[in-house]
Amino acid sequence: MKTLISGGTVVNATGRAPADVLVDGETVAAVLAPGSTALGVDLAAHVDQVIDATGKYVVPGGVDAHTHMEMPFGGTSASDTFATGTTAAAWGGTTTIVDFVVQYPEQNVLDQYAAWHEKAAGSCAVDYGFHQILSDVQDSSLHAMDELIAEGVTSFKLFMAYKGVFLSDDGQILRAMQKAADNGALMMMHAENGAVIDVLVQQALAAGNTAPVFHGLTRPWQAEAEATSRAIMLADLTGAPLYVVHVSAKQAVEQIALARDRGQNVFGETCPQYLYLSLEEQLGAPGFEGAKWVCSTPLRSRAEGHQDHMWQALRTNDLQLVSTDHCPFCMKDQKEMGVGDFSKIPNGIGSVEHRMDLMYQGVVSGRISLERWVEICSVTPARMFGMYGRKGVVAPGADADIVIYDPAGHTSIGLGKTHHMNMDYSAWEGFEIDGHVDTVLSRGTVLVTGGEFVGRVGHGRYVKRDLTQYLV
């Protein structure tokens, strides 16, 4: 199958140019001067299909490096399966996800890895890779890290919160980081001081403060900044590279920026919810409504300026990329578990379908450039997690994962079910986007066109990742 995408503006991290893109089979064969002729040959006459991208941007497919499909968590499971979540991802222009295999205490890491493959194989509409969560850092887990790297799982997440569920103590973190310093893995950190949070939660509940907003008030920015600083120090001690996930506090960004300025290999991601939503407006909504936005790290106070600081950090590269931390739960039967006790609300927000649009709105509002949009949504996640060259770029030899984005289009995330995620609400209801995902290709196959999903669950393939390409 040969496809010519003609008339568009190709955008990569380094710039934009009017160009036609020739796709041959699963990969990009050529990026050509507009007009679709090569050595005098009219290419349009020699391909199976021509996609007209006139007036549109032709960008590398989105790479969402932080999702939790079907994750058992908080007494329930994330409501998107690999099938529903990756189909929603395709709708929104994300053509690769990196999902987290979970090891809970006493579980065998390699058994869990096999179980995640079983869930995902044949069930994904877009390509997928895996990170591994380590909740039980013991000798067997450390040995498993080496085996997983050979399998293409080159990044490992630890938690400094959720005692008895995910939490690793500082000694365990140190041991895992020592291992990573040795084998080249990228350590990912959920940086919140769990012991402090647990006390504040018990005190709030004892005082009768049970509403969703107390989820945020009992996870203050100090708990995030302190844990971020501690993780950075432990990483420095061991020489391991560190990637801090879902950064939401400006003081945590400051810790990351200081470490980077010292020359340490420390990276940070934020998520759309920390750029747009707030403790006052969403988490503090009347009644139980705020449960829709319970996630950790929590939404922060707009009065304290965290959201503006996240945008600034993305612009200045103090933060390097945007993932969703897609971890959806329905209100009915799931979020509702926390009526009368905010600590029982499952933690997570669903956004996998909206990341490209939400971040494009940052281009429209002048917060980031068009090239930076592509960089933080596609190029850097691919490079950070060892996929760049195959993913994250429109260039000869790359997988033809391509989004044709229409800047003259419009996307309303309106009332009712205007999305395809398996959720009974949207955390983004009411958001208007001055742009639209027009056409989506994954390895040369059209998944979305003309307002329809024409892809197939089962099209998505496992991506065996290299070590991070962000280090010398």
Ligand code: URP
């Ligand atoms: O609230 C969140 N973030 N849920 C998903 C699990 C995690 O910590 O990433």
Ligand code: ZN
């Ligand atoms: Zn986390």
Ligand code: ZN
């Ligand atoms: Zn997460």
